[in-house]
Amino acid sequence: MIRVVTCPEPAWDRKEIARYAGWRGELNEAAPLIEDCIREAAPVLQYRAVYSVLPIDRLDGLRFGNLACRSKTLERALCGCDSLVMLAATVGAGFDRLLQKYSVLSPSRAVLLQGLGAERVESLCNALCADISASLCPKRLAPRVSPGYGDIPMELQRGIFAALDCERKIGLTLTDGLLMTPSKSVTAIAGITDKAQAHRTGCAACDKKDCAFRMEGTE
Amino acid sequence: MNVLEFLKHNIVFLDGGTGTILQSQGLQPGERPERWNLTHPDEIAALHRAYFDAGSNIVATNTFGANRLHFSSDELARIIPAAVENAKTARRECTAPQEKFIALDVGPSGKLLKPLGDLDFEDAVSLFAETVRLGVQAGVDLILIETMGDSYETKAALLAAKESCGLPVFVSNAFGADGKLMTGADAAAMVALLEGMGADAIGVNCSLGPEQLAPVVREYLQYASAPVLLKPNAGLPREEDGKTLFDVTAADFARLTAQLVREGVRVVGGCCGTTPDYIAALCKELATEKPVPVTEKNRTVVSSYTHAVTFGEQPVLIGERINPTGKKRFKQALVDGDIDYILNEGVRQQDAGAHILDVNVGLPDIDEPAMLERATCELQAVLDLPLQLDTAHPDAMARALRRYNGKALINSVSGKKESMAAIFPLLKKYGGVAIALTLDDSGIPADAEGRVRIAENILKTAAAYGVSKKDVIFDTLAMTVSAEPNAARVTLDALRRIRKELGANTSLGVSNVSFGLPARDCLNAAFFTSALENGLSAAIVNPFSAEIMKAYYAFRALHGMDENCLDYIAFSAKLSDAPVQPTDTEQTLQSAIRRGLKEQAARLAKARLETEEPLSLVQTDVIPALDAVGREFEAGRLYLPQLLMSAEAAKAAFEEIKVRIPARGAGNRSEFVLATVRGDIHDIGKNIVKLLLENYGFRVLDLGKDVPEEKIADVAAERRAPMVGLSALMTTTVPAMARTIALLRECAPWCKVVVGGAVLTQDYADRIGADHYAPDAMDAVRWAEETEKQ
Missing domain, CATH: 1.10.1240.10 (Methionine synthase domain)
Structure with missing residues (x-):
């Protein structure tokens, strides 16, 4: 079954906004600008998601729902799991309008808003996954991965979109070039596991060591 | 009987869910249900039959996603006739006595339209038209456009239906719990857009159950002069023993939905989760019920992609600043195609309090139809105010109206025969409200009587074109008082009489009155107040004029239009804010x-x-x-x-x-062509590079985003541009960048190419044959300076 959820506003993480916006200096200087962006963006943000729990079939690569995929990254992420959660989340089209506006009027603000949008959709996914994870007790959700991450093919997007009926359920669409619109959106897959929390999570668990957004201090 | 005839005197029952039922019959997640018309015709016909048996008057074909984005044209040409045939089989076999019709079901394309997505408006029109033509050929009775989550796509579908057939068209949108479409439109905006274009019934379906949809349905009933349609879900889905169930039972669904029919809904059925049982219960609940008559609401309304603006309640301010007349800098911006400048003027007027923006881009040397269309598209991409399209050029008006995402204000029509013959058919087709100037082929009457006579004549002619009075706003022409002492009085007399005797709305271009006199703001504001006292509904004004804004807020406070004078108080606070005194002594x-x-x-x-x-x-x-x-x-x-x-x-x-120095002040360096490549719709990075290059004096020719290879190569060749910058965000769009470079090498071999964007690396840049990879915008500027020297 496909579940559609409208989520409450996730808690704001101002440090993350600054990090995604490429603000590496003192936060003090950015703080009033970020607050101003939050004030303007908050009314147009929506928090919508759709997800489905699917069994995993391991005959000939990975199969779940009507999807098939060969990917080492995905296999590692689903290691030891016999089912998974496939999800899509978006903060909506209104926010893209705002980005578009400042992209023309004030690129500096657009860059901050861009960071804000990235933080929003990640916080949305974190909150949603935490909720789903809690509902699975005593099992829990393993860290999520997405198409384009490691060797997970971008093409998998089409299958995810069809399986979750993203267009109709949450207004999320895919362009010919596999870009998601609205742009601040995430699709992801997370295994359902009964193992204890792995101790490497977030940036520390990621192989992309040259990522521009890698947290400082991460090995 | 024609379905509209039937609708006149009856409640019309639609069918219920299709997809959710097919899933319970074995349709796999991700599998397209439309193919079942060919592979499972008996199951589909049986489902339609069950709805006719339950009492539906209209059954919708199983063609929700039957468009060429999901199917090849060949397959489409088999699926749609098969779908209609399945419905006809059901109708033939059903023995129930009610009137029975078959609707071609048209759902959203599955893509977002530009500028939010990558589907062009005209491509959307053409793909919907293909579906509609196939359905009409196969013999449907009406078109049902449903579950649309975007106003612009809804317009494309309705336009396609209207251009491809003469059948009735019902249009239904999917509203969220916030009372808005996914892309922001509220109920009033959708009613304005759809009624303007002549939809035969309009309403709401999917998303939520009848109880949660009730508020938005009531808004439709309040605003709409067309019959209102409702097709709710059976509430929300839940899972029990591996089966999907919905939380509203057939009995509750019937009771809750029937209540809204008693309040005025005229076309009613169910969406996701509803079954023939739900429709049977609904028909039973309403079996003896008389339909509530549909009434004309007589609202004069324009809309943007988010909201509507109503005339005749509060005074409406139309910002006049997007107009090159007398503005050197604006003219230069138009000649240069500098759309950012125009957008800035728009945003500043919105911030100053304008409700609608006039858009005039007419200059002798520019292609006005192309420019007005472009300005309209760009403005509606960044601004949510309704637009007043201002041109004397019928072709420019037609192109801009077609692309406008809402119901536009049209500036203007007059009592001249030629003008009415050009404008009224456009208004009828695309919807809109026309500003009608009270002048005709013999000129402007010197007295009020003459202007009222012209207004009457305009209304008569409008009616002959099927345009109603509510969609005409009269401008009784503010003339210069310095030239004719009685000018203002005649204008105001005519205004008052048109408002009272004809019951029509009015508008004025206020600032004409003071032409040739000093301290014009002072006269304009006094005239504006007098006009408001005489029944002015709207005024074309300069929202940056403090005097005009003072008059506006004062008038509203004095006439009980400003609760607790809150707006006035907020405005006065801005007035007393002394301009920030420069701490500039230190600042350089x-x-x-x-x-x-x-x-x-x-x-x-x-x-x-x-x-x-x-x-x-x-x-x-x-x-x-x-x-x-x-x-x-x-x-x-x-x-x-x-x-x-x-x-x-x-x-x-x-x-x-x-x-x-308007003629390209500091911009005397080389030309730099800049574009985001085909398939890529993110342009912040490109705009950053543009900003920096312009600051360093380069003449940037910005081709925008999602730009085809040929266009970039053509422009570079034609302008003999020495430098081209290309941006791409995704690995999937880098091939388009490679093709663009290859084409540039062919058509403009002299041209140097710099590339940048999130996924690019030096290695990628080398592989696709770029001259340079810029990791950031500053680097692109340094490269341009170096390249220019060579």
Whole structure:
């Protein structure tokens, strides 16, 4: 079954906004600008998601729902799991309008808003996954991965979109070039596991060591 | 019987869910249900039959996603006739006595339209038209456009249906719990858009159950003069023993939905989760019920993609500043195709309090139809105000109206035969409200009586074109009092009489009245107040004029239109804010730019220009400040947002400089063609590069985003551009970049190409044959400077 959820506003993480916006200096200087962006963006943000729990079939690569995929990254992420959660989340089209506006009027603000949008959709996914994870007790959700991450093919997007009926359920669409619109959106897959929390999570668990957004201090 | 005839005297029952039922019969997640018309025709016909048996008057074909984005044209040409045939089989076999019709079901394309997505408006129109033509050929009775989550796509589908057939069209949108479509439109905006274009029934389906949809349905009933349609879900889905169940039972569904029919809904059925049982229960509940008559609401309304603006309640302010008349800088912007300047003027007027923006881009030397269409599209991409399309050129009006995402204000029509013959058919087709000037082929009558007579004649002619009075607003023509002492009185008399005797709304271009006199704002504001007292509904004004805005807020406070005078108080607070006194004693233009202070930079530049030459100011202050910031950025001491704030401050200073030397002030360096490649719709990175290049004096020709390879190559060749910059965000769009470079090598071999964007690396850039890879915007500027020297 496909579940559609409208989520409450996730808690704001101002440090993350600054990090995604490429603000590496003192936060003090950015703080009033970020607050101003939050004030303007908050009314147009929506928090919508759709997800489905699917069994995993391991005959000939990975199969779940009507999807098939060969990917080492995905296999590692689903290691030891016999089912998974496939999800899509978006903060909506209104926010893209705002980005578009400042992209023309004030690129500096657009860059901050861009960071804000990235933080929003990640916080949305974190909150949603935490909720789903809690509902699975005593099992829990393993860290999520997405198409384009490691060797997970971008093409998998089409299958995810069809399986979750993203267009109709949450207004999320895919362009010919596999870009998601609205742009601040995430699709992801997370295994359902009964193992204890792995101790490497977030940036520390990621192989992309040259990522521009890698947290400082991460090995 | 025709379905509209039947609708006149009856409640019309639609069918219920299709997809959810097919899933329970074995349709797999991700499998397209439309194919079942060919592979499982008996199951589909049986489902339609069950709905006819339950009492449905209209069954919708299983063609929700039957369009060429999901199927090849060949397959489509088999699926749609098969779908209609399945419905006909059901109708033939059903023995129930009610009237039975077959609707071609048209759902959303599955893509978002530009500028949010990558589907062009005309491509959307053409793909819907293909589906509609196939359905009409197969013999449907009406078109049902449903579950649309975007106003612009809804317009494309309705336009396609209207252009492809003469059948009735019902249109239904999917609203969220917030009472808005996914892309922002509220109920009033959708009612304005759809009624304007002549939809035969309009309403709401999917998303939620009848109880949660009730508020938005009631809004439809309040605003709509067309019959209202409702097709709710059976509430929300839940899972029990591996089966999907919905939380509203057939009995509750029937009771809750019937209540809304008693309040006025005329076309009713169910969406996801509803079954023939639900429809049977609904028909039973309403079996003896008489339909509530549909009434004409007589509302004069225009809309944007988010909201509607109503005339006749509160005074409406139409911002007049997007107009080149008498503005050198604006003319230059038009000649240069500098759309950003126009967008800025729009946003500033919205901030100043305008409700609608007039858009006039007419200049003798430009292609006005193309420019008005472009300005309309660009403005509605960044601004949510309704637009007033202002042109004397019928072709420009037609193109802009077609692309407009809402119901536009049309400026203008007059009592001249030629004008009415050109404008009214456009208004009928695309919807809109026309500003009608009370002049005709014999000119402007000197007295009020003559102007009222013309207004009557315009209404008569409009009616002959099927345009109703509510969609005409009269402008009784403000004339110059310095030339004719009675001018203002005649205008006001005519205004009052048209409002009272004809019951029509009115508008004036206020500032004409003061032409040729000093302190014009003072006269304009007094005239504006007098006109409001005489029944003025709207005025075309300069929202930056403090006198006009004072008159506006005072009038509303005095006439009980401003609860607790809150707006007036908020406005007065702004008035008393003394302009920020320059702490400028310390601040220099250089430091303002370095600290990214836009207003200060503009003010300091303006002051310095009183005594200094524009070009020397650029050399002594602006460029050194930019360079200093650029070096800090390159050294990693400043970050992108700070660099950009400085760049924007410098741009603000340049704006002042351009006023002195409009012909490309500082922009005397080489031309630089800039584009985001085909398939890529993100352009912040490209806009950042543009901002910096312009600050350094390069003449940037910005081709926008999602630009085809051929267009970039053509422009580079035609302009003999020495440099091209290409941006791409995703690995999936890098191939388009490679093809663009290959084509550039062929068509413009002299041209140097720099590439950048999130996924690009030096390695990628080398592989696709770029001349340079710019990891950031500053690097692109440095490269351009180097390349120019060579």
